[in-house]
Amino acid sequence: MDHLNALLEPGMLVRHPDQPEWGLGQVQSNIGGRITVNFQEQGKVVLDGRVVALTPVFER
Template sequence: MSELNSILEPGMLVRHPAQPDWGIGQVQSNINSRITVNFQHEGKVVLDGRRVALDRVFDLD
């Protein structure tokens, strides 16, 4: 869905645009459009990168 998803690497911080209550997540892996993210308030979630475009977080304000 998003070219940004293809450059996500472990350790990068992201938000799920449709789930703001999940908080900030840290990318655990990104393999063949399957992105595993550990979110602050939701825990570990495996997302289909072809269906959701994650927002990269650059600062924690």
């Protein structure tokens, strides 16, 4: 899973496929497969990119 997450960069918008209620998230960092995202409804979350494949959002 983490091969697609490796493309995520700070500032990119994403959604968590298993947590739609978290809303839109902005990537804060992506270091060694640990992705920090600030979600609208959940706040800052650190995710293991090997476990979850975030969905990039290119249009709002």
